[in-house]
Amino acid sequence: MKKRIAVIGGGAAGFFAAIHAASPDTEVVLFEKSNKLLSKVRVSGGGRCNVLHHCPYTSELVKAYPRGGRSLKKAFGRFGYPEARAWFEEQGLELKVEADGRVFPKSDSSESVIQVLEKAAQKAGVRIQMQKDLIQLETKEGGYRLEFRDRSTYDCEAVILALGGQPKESGYAFLKSFDLNWVQPCPSLFTFNVPQSPLKDLMGLSVPNAWVQIPATKWKEQGPLLITHWGFSGPAVLKLSAWYAPDLKERNYQFPILINWLGLSEEEARTQLQEYFFAHPAKGVANSRAFDMPSRLWKAILHLAEVPEGKSNRDLSKKEFNRLLENLLRSPFGVSGKTTFKEEFVTAGGLDLRDLDMQTYEVKKYPGLYAIGEFVNVDAITGGYNFQHAWTSAYLAGSKASKLD
Ligand SMILES: Cc1cc2nc3c(=O)[nH]c(=O)nc-3n(C[C@H](O)[C@H](O)[C@H](O)COP(=O)(O)OP(=O)(O)OC[C@H]3O[C@@H](n4cnc5c(N)ncnc54)[C@H](O)[C@@H]3O)c2cc1C
Numbered sequence: 001m002k003k004r005i006a007v008i009g010g011g012a013a014g015f016f017a018a019i020h021a022a023s024p025d026t027e028v029v030l031f032e033k034s035n036k037l038l039s040k041v042r043v044s045g046g047g048r049c050n051v052l053h054h055c056p057y058t059s060e061l062v063k064a065y066p067r068g069g070r071s072l073k074k075a076f077g078r079f080g081y082p083e084a085r086a087w088f089e090e091q092g093l094e095l096k097v098e099a100d101g102r103v104f105p106k107s108d109s110s111e112s113v114i115q116v117l118e119k120a121a122q123k124a125g126v127r128i129q130m131q132k133d134l135i136q137l138e139t140k141e142g143g144y145r146l147e148f149r150d151r152s153t154y155d156c157e158a159v160i161l162a163l164g165g166q167p168k169e170s171g172y173a174f175l176k177s178f179d180l181n182w183v184q185p186c187p188s189l190f191t192f193n194v195p196q197s198p199l200k201d202l203m204g205l206s207v208p209n210a211w212v213q214i215p216a217t218k219w220k221e222q223g224p225l226l227i228t229h230w231g232f233s234g235p236a237v238l239k240l241s242a243w244y245a246p247d248l249k250e251r252n253y254q255f256p257i258l259i260n261w262l263g264l265s266e267e268e269a270r271t272q273l274q275e276y277f278f279a280h281p282a283k284g285v286a287n288s289r290a291f292d293m294p295s296r297l298w299k300a301i302l303h304l305a306e307v308p309e310g311k312s313n314r315d316l317s318k319k320e321f322n323r324l325l326e327n328l329l330r331s332p333f334g335v336s337g338k339t340t341f342k343e344e345f346v347t348a349g350g351l352d353l354r355d356l357d358m359q360t361y362e363v364k365k366y367p368g369l370y371a372i373g374e375f376v377n378v379d380a381i382t383g384g385y386n387f388q389h390a391w392t393s394a395y396l397a398g399s400k401a402s403k404l405d
Pocket residue numbers: 008009010011012013014031032033034036037038039040041043044045046049050051052132133134135162163164165342343344345346372373374375383384385386387388390
């Protein structure tokens with residue numbers, strides 16, 4: 001008799017796990033609660049699906065995971081970026097790497113990724129059952145019993161949980177009879193609302209390399225920064241939201257920020273500004289180009305620093321010069337609330353990694369039970385890393401589950 005393996009969840013992780021769990025010795029059934037498969041893959045990356053991030057080195061890759069980090073080293077060492085990329089290419093998916101390292105299908109369409117996954121699942125003989133909402137999981141002699149909302153049951157030897165991020169703790173209720181540890185869920189990857197921002201009229205403007213910092217903490221991140229009509233967005237803000245997701249939730253998304261628009265140290269900024277003013281003494285301060293930033297933003301910063309636009313560089317008082325420098329390096333704003341970034345978000349929290357063998361994603365206390373993808377306490381910054389973890393964890397769990405004990 002074949003080993004029966006149930007995969008719960010028809011997202012990226014569930015599909016990839018089912019494909020790798022399938023073998024002549026196994027019967028793999030994938031249960032999906034909705035009537036849609038791979039729905040996040042479809043909408044991901046603005047419909048283009050940022051399927052991976054070009055990062056061949058495991059030690060570098062783990063740095064993109066606020067939750068997971070170093071505990072993912074072994075997993076990525078076994079099946080990381082090179083292996084995942086090779087798998088997709090072997091299936092005939094042509095990929096391209098963009099300048100910032102994000103990997104997309106050459107077609108620029110997530111449908112190409114979906115087709116590859118669906119074809120591979122079909123070829124492997126994975127059976128798919130839709131509208132199967134798992135509501136109860138129990139151990140039984142030699143395996144597990146699943147119960148679905150429609151009251152049907154399924155007995156099997158192995159279960160792979162790929163239910164995605166559960167925004168509420170009630171999402172783990174079906175496992176109540178299991179002795180497991182959970183990290184409280186909270187949203188990650190969001191932009192900052194600044195209702196009183198004096199820069200709202202500048203929406204759409206960006207700087208290439210800002211630092212965004214939360215004062216009186218060590219929390220700061222660097223990268224492109226975008227002014228929006230509701231506040232701030234862009235990689236610097238998204239990274240900050242990801243790295244400090246639980247802390248920012250604890251502050252109820254009410255906190256001050258300081259923006260360094262230049263990405264320079266105080267010393268570097270002071271020298272560059274002095275040298276520019278020295279070289280262009282008669283130039284009007286409003287028309288000065290001391291740094292790489294849009295002129296409308298420069299003028300807005302002059303306004304914040306209370307430096308009269310009509311003055312020439314040589315006429316700036318020492319106080320005005322210092323106020324300008326202060327606002328270039330530490331413009332203060334009050335964040336009040338968050339907004340989802342292009343509908344893209346992930347859930348931080350989930351099954352505690354201490355409960356998992358991180359080389360197989362098998363739950364230590366329950367042989368034959370696996371948990372993968374966003375359902376576990378791993379999430380990443382934007383850029384293809386969340387899917388990378390879905391492929392990695394799914395491959396390791398699926399391959400281990402496929403083995404006969
Ligand atoms: C709009 C958007 C864009 C994104 N873009 C990117 C991107 O470009 N690159 C990137 O790396 N990441 C991206 N992400 C994040 C990425 O999509 C997720 O991290 C990834 O899809 C997680 O895969 P998963 O299989 O673990 O979970 P999911 O994709 O969430 O799949 C879980 C599945 O389980 C099913 N399920 C849940 N509960 C049950 C139950 N009780 N019984 C049966 N089935 C159940 C759900 O219906 C769902 O189909 C994006 C996310 C969003 C929301």
